[in-house]
Amino acid sequence: MKVISFFSYKGGAGRSTLAYNIIPILAQKYYRPTKESPMIVIDTDVDSCGMSYLLEAENKIEKDNCVQHLLGEPFYVQPAASIKEHPFLSKLIPVGNAYGYPDNEAILLLPAFDNKAISAGEKSNYNGSEFAKDNMEKFLKTCRRFFKVPAVIIDSAVGNNATANVSNEVSDVIVCCMRPTTQFVNGTKRFLLALEKDNADGIEAEMKNMSETDIVLVPNVIPPEEISINGVQYPETAKSKIQSSFITPDFMEGSRHKYHLDLLDWDCFGIPAVERFMWKEDILFCQDPDTLTKNDQLALSRYKRLADIIYNIELRDE
Numbered sequence: 001m002k003v004i005s006f007f008s009y010k011g012g013a014g015r016s017t018l019a020y021n022i023i024p025i026l027a028q029k030y031y032r033p034t035k036e037s038p039m040i041v042i043d044t045d046v047d048s049c050g051m052s053y054l055l056e057a058e059n060k061i062e063k064d065n066c067v068q069h070l071l072g073e074p075f076y077v078q079p080a081a082s083i084k085e086h087p088f089l090s091k092l093i094p095v096g097n098a099y100g101y102p103d104n105e106a107i108l109l110l111p112a113f114d115n116k117a118i119s120a121g122e123k124s125n126y127n128g129s130e131f132a133k134d135n136m137e138k139f140l141k142t143c144r145r146f147f148k149v150p151a152v153i154i155d156s157a158v159g160n161n162a163t164a165n166v167s168n169e170v171s172d173v174i175v176c177c178m179r180p181t182t183q184f185v186n187g188t189k190r191f192l193l194a195l196e197k198d199n200a201d202g203i204e205a206e207m208k209n210m211s212e213t214d215i216v217l218v219p220n221v222i223p224p225e226e227i228s229i230n231g232v233q234y235p236e237t238a239k240s241k242i243q244s245s246f247i248t249p250d251f252m253e254g255s256r257h258k259y260h261l262d263l264l265d266w267d268c269f270g271i272p273a274v275e276r277f278m279w280k281e282d283i284l285f286c287q288d289p290d291t292l293t294k295n296d297q298l299a300l301s302r303y304k305r306l307a308d309i310i311y312n313i314e315l316r317d318e
Helices: 015-031 050-054 067-072 134-147 162-169 182-194 236-246 294-312
Strands: 002-008 039-043 107-110 151-158 173-178 214-219 227-229 232-234 258-260
Touching (some): 002 294, 015 039, 067 134, 173 182, 232 236
Parallel strands (some): 039 151
16 A cells, blocks of 8 residues: 655645646556545645545535544554445545546545644644644554555645644655745755754654655646746746756755655656646546647646656555
8 A cells, every 4th residue: 555645845836736636547547446445535734625625525524534533533443344334434435436437435535624623722733742643554554454445645734734744754655746936946945855854943853753755846837838037037947946956966865765856857847837727626637638738738648647656656665
């Protein structure tokens, strides 16, 4: 079972939309989930639950079937003959049809309850001092051991938010999204370099000590055409800045994490902005190809490339 976290240093990177579009490709091309062994999507962004909204799950969320319940109440590893017989997994929301997958129960969503505190008396963006990732680990262990879940996709929160830390800590692969802007590039690099340091300011201790992880860097929402901003041409200069920021000895050498820079290559750089996403985040993979613009098709080709990278990352020994 591969656990994949979609993460960004700050909000607005198009992280949820990216995950939303990658999931049907991973399901249909690679993992082939079934209702007996489903893929599971987890929304851990408890302050801005983008995936839960994209999948129109807000009217199906209950107090005992959301990520806050999983993280805030004791969770026990317990066998069950099927997903439907498990006391918690049976309450997850089937969303396969939303992804164009014929078996609705082959993809299940563990949603986030918008702005609902993890535990009584705590703000949703709590400091994590009383938070234990033990519940998430037990949940994943249950998925792996008893139901042979092929993959778990986590739509993470951002930065050093407590649920983002946990999402990244339990993941085999972190898909790190950024826009091609100075604050995203500089902030993302600082954040990732901080993971290598024992005294990193602003990084939770648990995340500083997380095990070796594969991190895929993904420039996202790249302008498809040249734009002049204060006399500077984007996105060409943005490409150069991102490449010079991350393809460097200080970033790559001595890292305990493995970075995948395939989407920083000049000929296959990042994922272009899709105009229709300004109004509706369609799943391009599920659309009639005749309705896709040239730029839509380019974005879809990059989604497929990213899915290839994710799938082909070998799991480390557990």
